[in-house]
Amino acid sequence: DAPAFPALSFWPALILAGFLGIHITGSFVRSQKNHTLIFTKENTIRNCSCSADIRDCDYCLANLMCNCKTVLPSTMEKTTYNSHLTIWFTDTSVLEMLLNFTRVWDLKLSFCGTAPLPTEYLAIWGLRKLRVKKVKGRFPEQSVTIYSSSSNEKENSLAVHNKDRQMLVYISFLDTSLFNGYSLLKSYSVENVSSITEHFPSLLYSDVFSTSDNKSYVVTFIY
């Protein structure tokens, strides 16, 4: 039969379409997954759960589209964020409260202010991927990947071991002045650091890092 024969030539296209369909569905489901957006506006901190991507610094849209609640600075605790976190901020003091010494592995920071930021260092545990949007979107988004998880680790696991069975601890120091102007986002990592205080005495965080633990630090500077 003649009609059946041409139909065969469509098979590869159908298979491809099927593959794309699965692929598109997959990314659709992923983008529908709720993620956390925290933003600050006029001394108010709002913590939102969003199912859609909201354009940077669009506070009205975020209030409309996401499920937000106000956070009192006095009740804020250092948290672990196991999924993607976005922060919109206008000054370093609130960013410091939200981020300094928290654990977050997938982070996006959008600077929504205009006043230049001072050079300060924020410590972030376990950061794998950072995306940065500078000065109200006047520059294209930039990103750095500090490390990728290997397939045998759980996606959100923060504990990784090296071949000597030491616990690998990732810590990043983010220079807040990087948001000020156009420059390429850069990162520099030092691996196999047994004592942060001995390696980097000028970091002045000696109270935070114990020296005698059986850990191997990977220290990353983002600037």
Ligand SMILES: *[C@@H]1O[C@H](CO)[C@@H](O)[C@H](O)[C@H]1NC(C)=O
């Ligand atoms: C924001 O909300 C998430 C849960 O949706 C919570 O895990 C996190 O601790 C909150 N962060 C702050 C700063 O309140």
Ligand SMILES: *[C@@H]1O[C@H](CO)[C@@H](O)[C@H](O)[C@H]1NC(C)=O
């Ligand atoms: C982050 O916390 C450390 C330790 O508490 C502190 O010394 C440092 O000043 C903080 N960084 C910023 C930018 O506030």
Ligand SMILES: *[C@@H]1O[C@H](CO)[C@@H](O)[C@H](O)[C@H]1NC(C)=O
């Ligand atoms: C660190 O701890 C692991 C197991 O907990 C042990 O096998 C390893 O020998 C220790 N390494 C050092 C340098 O103490």
Ligand SMILES: *[C@@H]1O[C@H](CO)[C@@H](O)[C@H](O)[C@H]1NC(C)=O
């Ligand atoms: C890590 O540091 C230890 C002690 O400082 C050293 O013995 C070891 O060879 C280093 N490992 C790597 C991979 O550099």
